[in-house]
Amino acid sequence: MSLNNDFAHDCVEMIHGGGGRAMRRLIDDLFLQAFDNPLLRAGDDQACFQVAPGRMVMSTDSHVISPLFFPGGDIGALAVHGTVNDVCMAGAVPLYLSAAFILEEGFPLSDLRRLVLSMAEAAREAGVVIVTGDTKVVERGKGDGVFITTTGVGRLPDHVHCSAARVAVGDKILVNGFLGDHGVAILSQRENLTFEANLRSDSQSLHDLVAAMIAVEPDLHCMRDPTRGGLAATLNEISQQANVGMRLHEKTIPVRQEVRAACEFLGLDPLYVANEGKLVAFCAPERADALLLAMRSHPKGRDAAIIGEVIEDERRMVRLRTGFGGERVVDWRSGDPLPRIC
Amino acid sequence: MKYIDEFRNGDYATEVARRIHAEADPGRRYRFMEFCGGHTHTLFRYGIPDLLPDNVNMIHGPGCPVCVLPMARIDAAIELAVRHQVILCSYGDMLRVPGAHRTSLLKAKAQGADVRMLYSPADALRIAQENPQRQVVFFAIGFETTTPPTAAVLLKARQLALKNFSVFCNHVLTPPAITGILEPAQQAGERIIEGLVGPGHVSVITGGEAYESLAQRYHTPIVIAGFEPLDLLHAILLLVRQCNQNRHDVENQYSRAVTPCGNAKAQSMVAQTMTLRDRFEWRGLGWMPHSALRIRPEFADFDAEVRFELSPSDARENKACECPAVLRGAKSPTECKLFATRCTPDNPIGACMVSSEGACAAHYSYGHTR
Numbered sequence: 018m019s020l021n022n023d024f025a026h027d028c029v030e031m032i033h034g035g036g037g038r039a040m041r042r043l044i045d046d047l048f049l050q051a052f053d054n055p056l057l058r059a060g061d062d063q064a065c066f067q068v069a070p071g072r073m074v075m076s077t078d079s080h081v082i083s084p085l086f087f088p089g090g091d092i093g094a095l096a097v098h099g100t101v102n103d104v105c106m107a108g109a110v111p112l113y114l115s116a117a118f119i120l121e122e123g124f125p126l127s128d129l130r131r132l133v134l135s136m137a138e139a140a141r142e143a144g145v146v147i148v149t150g151d152t153k154v155v156e157r158g159k160g161d162g163v164f165i166t167t168t169g170v171g172r173l174p175d176h177v178h179c180s181a182a183r184v185a186v187g188d189k190i191l192v193n194g195f196l197g198d199h200g201v202a203i204l205s206q207r208e209n210l211t212f213e214a215n216l217r218s219d220s221q222s223l224h225d226l227v228a229a230m231i232a233v234e235p236d237l238h239c240m241r242d243p244t245r246g247g248l249a250a251t252l253n254e255i256s257q258q259a260n261v262g263m264r265l266h267e268k269t270i271p272v273r274q275e276v277r278a279a280c281e282f283l284g285l286d287p288l289y290v291a292n293e294g295k296l297v298a299f300c301a302p303e304r305a306d307a308l309l310l311a312m313r314s315h316p317k318g319r320d321a322a323i324i325g326e327v328i329e330d331e332r333r334m335v336r337l338r339t340g341f342g343g344e345r346v347v348d349w350r351s352g353d354p355l356p357r358i359c
Numbered sequence: 360m361k362y363i364d365e366f367r368n369g370d371y372a373t374e375v376a377r378r379i380h381a382e383a384d385p386g387r388r389y390r391f392m393e394f395c396g397g398h399t400h401t402l403f404r405y406g407i408p409d410l411l412p413d414n415v416n417m418i419h420g421p422g423c424p425v426c427v428l429p430m431a432r433i434d435a436a437i438e439l440a441v442r443h444q445v446i447l448c449s450y451g452d453m454l455r456v457p458g459a460h461r462t463s464l465l466k467a468k469a470q471g472a473d474v475r476m477l478y479s480p481a482d483a484l485r486i487a488q489e490n491p492q493r494q495v496v497f498f499a500i501g502f503e504t505t506t507p508p509t510a511a512v513l514l515k516a517r518q519l520a521l522k523n524f525s526v527f528c529n530h531v532l533t534p535p536a537i538t539g540i541l542e543p544a545q546q547a548g549e550r551i552i553e554g555l556v557g558p559g560h561v562s563v564i565t566g567g568e569a570y571e572s573l574a575q576r577y578h579t580p581i582v583i584a585g586f587e588p589l590d591l592l593h594a595i596l597l598l599v600r601q602c603n604q605n606r607h608d609v610e611n612q613y614s615r616a617v618t619p620c621g622n623a624k625a626q627s628m629v630a631q632t633m634t635l636r637d638r639f640e641w642r643g644l645g646w647m648p649h650s651a652l653r654i655r656p657e658f659a660d661f662d663a664e665v666r667f668e669l670s671p672s673d674a675r676e677n678k679a680c681e682c683p684a685v686l687r688g689a690k691s692p693t694e695c696k697l698f699a700t701r702c703t704p705d706n707p708i709g710a711c712m713v714s715s716e717g718a719c720a721a722h723y724s725y726g727h728t729r
Binding site for chain 2 (some may be wrong): 340
C-alpha cells in the first residue's frame with residue numbers, strides 16, 4: 018500500500034495499527050491535524066500540563082454504538098459529549114481529554130475522518146483539549162467499525178460539592194428538557210426497524226448549562242446525566258446511594274409526542290430510554306424555582322422542569338404518580354429493553 | 360397522539376372510578392380476570408388497582424403468549440439453533456425464557472448460536488433471502504393476533520419457492536384457553552371469577568361473537584376492552600354493572616377496533632396455511648384439545664417440525680414455581696415462594712417473570728413493594 022492515505026477511497030488496514038510508518042502517517046494526517054494543540058503536537062507518550070491548586074475531577078467512558086452516524090450526531094461527537102458531561106456532573110469545568118480508538122480492519126477512512134472531525138468540533142465547543150490518544154486496529158469481524166474510549170479531567174471549584182450522598186429528603190428533582198430523544202433517534206435508524214421519526218439525538222456537552230446552574234445555585238446537591246437506562250436507572254442509582262425514596266409526577270416529566278408515539282409503537286417506556294444531552298439535578302426545595310429559572314434561561318435548559326421530590330423510604334424506591342391518578346414503582350430495568358409481542 | 364391522550368385523561372379516570380365505587384355493591388365480591396397480558400401491563404403501568412374499591416379485584420389470566428409456552432417448546436427452539444445450526448428468528452421477549460437446565464435462546468446466542476430478534480416475521484423472510492446457504496427458522500408464537508402475519512409469510516415463502524425458510528409454529532387459540540380456566544371450576548361447582556375482560560387485539564381478528572357461547576356456558580360476563588387505561592377502567596365498570604344485573608353477555612367496549620365477525624381476510628390467510636392441532640401443551644393449563652394451530656400439510660416444506668428432527672425434551676419445571684397456578688388465576692404472583700427472592704426479572708425461574716406482559720414481571724416491576 019501507499020503510505021499516503023487516500024481518505025476518499027481507502028479503508029483501515031491492519032498496518033494502520035502496526036506501530037510503523039503507516040500508523041504514524043494516519044496519526045499525523047488525521048488525528049494531529051484535527052485535534053491540533055501544543056500538548057498533542059509535542060508527540061510524547063503522555064501529555065504534561067500544569068495543574069491548578071484544588072480538586073481535580075476525572076472520568077472515563079467507552080463508546081460503542083450502532084449505527085455510528087445517527088440523526089443529530091455520531092460516535093465521535095458522542096465520545097466527547099459523554100465524558101465531558103460525566104466530568105461536568107460533579108460541577109467541574111472540563112479541561113482535557115484523552116481519546117483511544119479501536120478501529121476495525123476495512124472501516125472506510127472517509128468515515129473515520131468524518132468522525133474525527135466531528136469529535137474535534139465537539140471538543141472545541143466544549144472548551145476541552147484532546148491532549149493524548151491511542152490507535153489500535155482489530156481484524157475484520159472482530160470489531161464494530163469503531164470503538165472510542167475517552168478520559169476527561171476537569172477542575173472543581175472549591176465551593177462545589179455535588180454527590181449523590183448529599184441528596185436529602187425534601188430535595189426537588191429537576192431535568193433540563195425532553196427525555197428519550199437520543200434513544201428513539203438511534204432506534205429509528207436500526208436496520209430492522211422501519212418506523213419514521215423526525216427526531217434528532219440530544220447529544221451535546223452540558224458544560225455551559227452546568228456553569229449557569231452553579232452560578233445561581235452553588236449548593237447544588239447532585240447532578241447526573243441519565244444516559245443508558247434513562248431517567249429510571251439514574252434515579253434508582255441515586256436512591257440507593259442516598260438511602261432515600263423519590264416520587265415523580267408523570268404530568269410534569271417532559272417527553273416529546275414523537276418519543277411517546279415511538280415508545281407506544283415499540284412497547285417501551287420513555288423513562289427507560291437513553292439520553293445524551295440531559296441532566297437530572299437535585300437541590301434544596303427553597304432553591305428549586307430559582308434554579309429552574311436559570312436553567313430555562315439557557316438554550317440547553319429551555320424545557321427544564323421540576324419532576325418530583327425526594328421522600329423518606331427505607332426501601333429506597335422510585336415511585337411515579339401517573340397522569341391517570343394511580344401510583345406505580347419505577348424499578349430498575351431488567352436486561353435490554355425488549356419489545357412486547359402484541 | 361391527541362387520540363391516545365384522551366384515553367389517558369386523569370379527570371375522566373377519576374369520574375369512571377367514582378362510578379365504579381358508587382355502583383359496586385359493598386356486600387359482594389367482584390373478581391375479574393383480564394385474560395390478556397397487555398391488559399395486565401396497562402393495569403400496573405397506570406396504577407389502576409389504586410383506583411378500584413377493595414372488593415373489586417383483578418386476577419391475571421393466561422393471555423401472555425410467552426408465559427403459556429411450555430418448556431419443551433423452548434427446548435425445541437434452542438435445539439434448532441444449536442444442533443441444527445439454523446438462523447433462529449423470534450420476538451424479543453421469547454429470547455429470555457428459560458428452557459430446561461436454565462438455558463435460554465439468549466444464552467445459546469452468547470455461546471455462538473445464530474439467534475436474531477425480530478419485530479416482524481417479514482424480517483425472517485428477508486434474512487432467508489439474504490442467506491440462501493443457511494436454513495432460517497421463524498419461531499412463531501402468540502394468540503390470534505400474531506398468527507395472521509405468520510400466515511402471510513408462509514404464503515409469501517411459497518410464492519417465492521424459498522428452500523431455506525420454515526416456521527416453528529406455536530400459535531395458540533384464546534377460546535380454548537378460556538374454557539381451560541372456567542371448565543374445571545364449573546365441574547367442581549366453584550366460581551373463581553365473576554367476569555372476564557376480553558382480549559382486545561385478539562378480538563380484532565376473531566370478532567366479538569367468538570366469545571358468545573363461552574359467556575353463556577359459564578354464566579360469566581365478558582367485556583372486550585382496548586388497551587388504553589381508560590378502556591380498561593370502563594370495561595371494569597361495565598362488568599360491575601353486568602354482575603349487579605345478573606347478566607352474562609358479551610359486551611364490546613373496544614368498538615373502535617373490534618367488530619362482531621372480526622377480520623375476514625386475516626382469518627382466511629390463517630385457514631389457508633394452518634389447521635387445528637389435536638392437542639397442545641400449555642404451561643399451567645396442561646394438554647388441551649384443539650387449542651393450537653399447526654402448519655397445513657400443503658405447506659409442509661415450510662414446517663420446521665417436518666423439516667428438522669427434534670428430540671423429546673426432558674424439561675422439568677421447578678417444583679416451587681407457581682407459574683401454572685398464576686396462569687390459571689388460582690394464585691397471585693406474591694403467593695409464590697420464589698417471587699422476588701430467587702425469581703426476579705434479572706434471573707427468571709418461571710416464564711411469568713420474563714415477559715413484561717407476564718403477571719409476575721408486572722407485579723415485580725410496577726408494584727411489588729405494595
